[in-house]
Each structure stands twice: as C-alpha cells, then as structure tokens.
Amino acid sequence: MALLELNKVKKIYQQGKIEVPALRGIDLMVEPGEFTTIFGPSGSGKTTLLNMIGCLDTPTEGEIKLNGDRVSDLSRTKLAMVRRYNIGFIFQAYNLIPVLTAYENVEFAIRLIHHLKEEEMKEKALNILEAVGLKGLETRRPNELSGGEKQRVAVARALVKEPKIVLADEPTANLDSKTGADVIKIMVKMNQKLGTTFIFSTHDPQIMKYAKRLINLRDGMISGDERR
Amino acid sequence: MFSIKLGLKNLTRQKRRNFITILVIAFAFFIYLFIGSMMEGMEEMSFNNIKNYDTGSIQVAHPEYWEDKDKLPLENLIYLNQDVEESIKNIDGVLGVSPELRFKANLNNGIDEVAVQGMGISIEQYNEVFATQNHVVEGSMFVPGESKAVIGVSLAELMDLKVNDYITLLVRTKEDTFNTIDLEIAGLLYTPNPMINNGIVFVPLDIARQALNVENGISMMVVKTNKEKEINQTISNVNQIFQEKNLNIHAYSWKESAKTVIAIRAAEDAETAVILIIILTIGMIGIINNVILSSLERTREIGMMKALGMREWEIVLVFMVEATGLGILGGLTGCLLGAAGVWWIVKYGYDLGYIGGDMSMYGIPIIDKLYGVWNFSSFIFVFFFGIIVALLSSIGPAYWAAHKDPVKAIYHR
Secondary structure (H helix, E strand, O other): OOOEEEEEEEEEEEEOOEEEEEEEEEEEEEOOOOEEEEEOOOOOOHHHHHHHHOOOOOOOEEEEEEOOEEOOOOOHHHHHHHHHHHEEEEOOOOOOOOOOOHHHHHHHHHHHHOOOOHHHHHHHHHHHHHHOOOOOOOOOOHHHOOHHHHHHHHHHHHHOOOOOEEEEEOOOOOOOHHHHHHHHHHHHHHHHHHOOEEEEEEOOHHHHOOOOEEEEEEOOEEEEEEEO | OHHHHHHHHHOOOOHHHHHHHHHHHHHHHHHHHHHHHHHHHHHHHHHHHHHHHHHOOEEEEOHHHHHHHHHOOOOOOEOOOHHHHHHHHOOOOEEEEEEEEEEEEEEEOOOOEEEEEEEEEOHHHHHHHOOHHHHEEEEOOOOOOOOEEEEEHHHHHHOOOOOOOEEEEEEEOOOOOEEEEEEEEEEEEOOOOHHHHHHEEEEEHHHHHHHHOOOOOEOEEEEEEOOHHHHHHHHHHHHHHHHHOOOOOEEEEHHHHOHHHHHHHHHHHHHHHHHHHHHHHHHHHHHHHHHHHHHHHOHHHHHHHHHOOOOHHHHHHHHHHHHHHHHHHHHHHHHHHHHHHHHHHHHOOEEHHHHOOEOHHHOOOOEOEEOOOOOHHHHHHHHHHHHHHHHHHHHHHHHHHHOOOHHHHHOOO
16 A cells, blocks of 8 residues: 555645646655655645645645545644654754754654653654764754754654654755755665655755655646656 | 743743833833832821821711711710710720810911811820820920810911910800800921811810800710721620610711722722723733734744644644743732832832822822832732733734644745
C-alpha cells in the first residue's frame, strides 16, 4: 500500500471573480522511504502541492490518502492531529521559535506527540541533534546559530517525532550552495538511517541530484516523474 | 505544559513593549489603590470627626425635634430627670452622657454680628463624651459657674476676637422674645472638625437655659459608647428605658446625623466603580494591543505551530499565559507602587492647604490634612482582578491569532 496517494487533486483559488487554478488534477503515489524532489518553475504549484500533502490545505477536487486513510476532507482539528502524528515540516525560513534554544525547539515537537519520561525525551532530542551535527550547540538560541545550523535544527525538529513523511519547501533556498548541500546530505542520511519519507521542493539542480525520484511540475500538472 | 512554558518564555520578547504594558497596568492599579486609600481615609476621618466632636455615638431626642433639628427649634425639648440619666449610664458599654441645648444666636463683638449656633453644655459631662477639650489652643474650657464661652479659632478670626474679650449672644427665648447673653471668651478651639471651629459658641448649660427660658429642657442627650459594633443593641436598650418610663423620646445612631457624609461616601463608591472601569479598560486595551501586535509579529511562528499539529486551543493557551504573565507583573508592580503611595498618604497625609485647607464647604468635616488608610483586601482584590482581566481580555485576540489559516500564516510576509 502506498504511503501517500493523490487522485485527481485540483486546487482552484478564487481571486475576486477570477478562478486561478493552482493544481489541475494531480495523480501521485509515494511509497514509504522515498526521497523525492518536486521541481518546476515559479508558479507551477510546488508549494500548493506540498500544502495539500502536508494537510495544511484541502483540495477543491480529488482525494488524498495518507497511509490508506482519506485526509482530504477532514476538519481543521482532525487535520491538525494528522499533521501532529504523521508529518514533519522543514521551512525555507526555518521558522524556529526565537526564545527557545536549539534543544527546546526540538523538544517542542517531541512534547506534542510523546508522553515520555523527561529523561527519555531529553535523550531522544539530544540524539537527533547529534545526528544532524549540532552536538555542543544545544543551548544556543536561533540568533546564535548560522543559517545552516538553524536549518539543521529544523530538520531535527521535523524528524524527532518520527513522522511518516517529512515535507520541505525549498529548504536550501536561504542557504549558500555548500551549506545547502550539507543540509540535503543530512536529510539523505536520515532517510537512509530512519527510513523516513522525504518530499521536498527546489529550484536548485545541485540539490536535485541527491533525490531518488524527480517529479517535474508545470502549470499545476505533473509533466515528468523520474526514478533513479 | 509546553504551551505554558512557551507563553512564559515569550514574556522575554519585545521587552520594551511588555515593559510599557506592565507600567500602564501598574499605573492604573496604583491610582486605584492610592485613591481608594484616600477615600477610605476621608470616610474614616469624617466619621471620627462627627462622632468625637459633634454627635457622639447616640443622640437622644424627641422624635418631632429630631425631624426639625437642623432648624434648632426650642419646641419639643426633652426633660430628663437624674433617674433616666443614671439608667442610660448604667447600660453596658456606655462611657458617658452629655446634655446639649442647641439654639440659634447672633454673635456680636460690639461692631459686627454673625449668625452662629449656640451650644449649652454641662462641661464635666461634655468632656466625658467629646474630645473637644484636647483642642483648646488658647485659654481653656470654662468651668461650672463661670459666665464664659469657648469658640473656634476660625470664628474668632472672623470676628476679631481673642481670649478674655467679651461677646454678646442675641437669642430668642422659647416665647420668641429677644434676650442677650454676655460672656467672656475663656478659650479658643481648633478641632479636626471644621464645622465646630467655624460657627459654634459653647456656653454653660445653665446660662443658656436661663436665657432661653426653657427651664430644665435640653435639645438632646448625647451618649458615648465603646461598643461601636453593638450600637444597635445599645440604642435598643436606651429606647427600652424610655418605653418603660412612658417617655416620647427616641435614641438615634450617629449615622443618622452623618447622612450627608454617608451620601458622599455612596457617591465615592460610584466614583471608585468608575475608576475600576477605567482601570479595566486601560488594562484590557494594553493586553489586547499586546496580544494583537505579538500575533501579527509571530504570524509565521503561528503557522509553524499549526503545521506541527498544535491545536488552536494550545496556541490560544500560549498567548493567554503570556497575557496573564503581563497581568501578574503589572499587578505586582502596581501593588508595590500602590503600597509606597498608600504608605506615604498614611504617614504624611495630603495637605488640604492646596485646596483651601477646609473640606467643610463640601460637607466633609475634615481640616488641614487628609490621611489614607491601609486596606489590604483592596490590594488582593486589584491583583487578582488584574489577572482575571488580563486572562479574559487575551482570549479574543489569542483566538483570532490561533484561528489563522496555516498556509497564509506560514507564507506571511
């Protein structure tokens, strides 16, 4: 059974009296453990597609199934629960909480889902921070970290709750190419180590080369789907 | 729990804005506590000045005299024999009784004349009930048998009189004929009750009775009791004596004579309620403003929280904790400032010289300085009230923040 299944998903935005189609009927299946890139020009619908997969938005037409369960027409609260237990997010602008340390930002995500003992929770958070190369920087706040380090915290935050899918919308766009590559390498490593499914969008061909599956999106439709 | 931790940590963000919000709340609380202390001080001082210098605890009079007492009539006087006086004195808690004969008079210094209130008193009994004797600033109170008078400093200044000067009181007898009383000034008074200082002439009771031709009549008998909380019981006991002796005389609480001050107090309560509403509004605006600005600044953060699966009420809780934290800090600061202000007004008082020095023109018997009183319950009330206001006023904007569309919030610029 596919981890993720999209059937004829359409998304149309209403701008005044004008209907703007963002997705025009997407059919997509993603298997567990895939490391997938969605690429395409600006306005092709990459972010909208990630939002649909991430249960942040609901389609105008079509259905989305996660782990066999239909999630495309759930209520806001139920969608929040689906996101909480199944999906990790990595944002272009990191979106870390500035008053929390690197450790606390990771702890925040784990506390949402696990009711572990304090010591176990701490061990889990510290292990994931070590795995993304942030050992020794746990007590630093976001303003004391570089862009690459911040994005690693975001990766750790996404992974610590052991989600089924991690979605990343242009995770390297705010980083220089070397740092961006380092972050992607960490994602590849975590994909191999934990078997977590990654789907990320990018423009950068240097980043795309790490993906095992490339989905080309154009004008709201999949124009290419290549596995490597 | 993490929502609470995050809410508290968020208090360290936007320090300047939070500081200003805390100061605004604290200032509003300070005003409430300070004014509340002054109001209660004014009430306490007014009541003490009425009881200690004018009415005593209980006044005994003929019911029809009581109705017209402000006109100082010579009709419906009471005639009490020694028996009745002794019976009243023997009531538990009664410290003294003082007969008074109040009458209208014109004070003449040989040049000018002014309308005053004459007060015939039996000096020894009067001193058992009132503290006036402690406020003789020049000369002394008269002693029994002397044809002397005691007046207030303000009246003396008005009529250019000093101790040992002679005055004439022009009065009308019970039969409405004119009579005069010639008296030497024995002493000048400066009591905390300006009404006493401004327009009363104390004269020996026997001289007043003779001049007014009222035989043994008195306007009222004033009773002092040390059981203020049981005053109604004492009044009931006094009335019981009159009933037993079949006398049409009634005992009244000092509060009956302090109706003006009590009415002013009721107006002050309304004023306090208005202050409370203003404080509530200031606090609410401060908190609402803070939560709205915070949520606007943290739109992407809210989006991230929603993406991570936080439910709306959990995000609301973050903002509510933050707002409540502001309420607590503002409340604590306000209580500290209020304590300092109340300490000052209790210890040093407010100099009424800035507003003329005499509040009797407003119907409040206070002079020179107005002292506050400590009311710890108002500190506790305002502190918890502040927290509740902060908590409640944050719910709306916090919900507004938490209800944002996650996609729009994440990509907000």
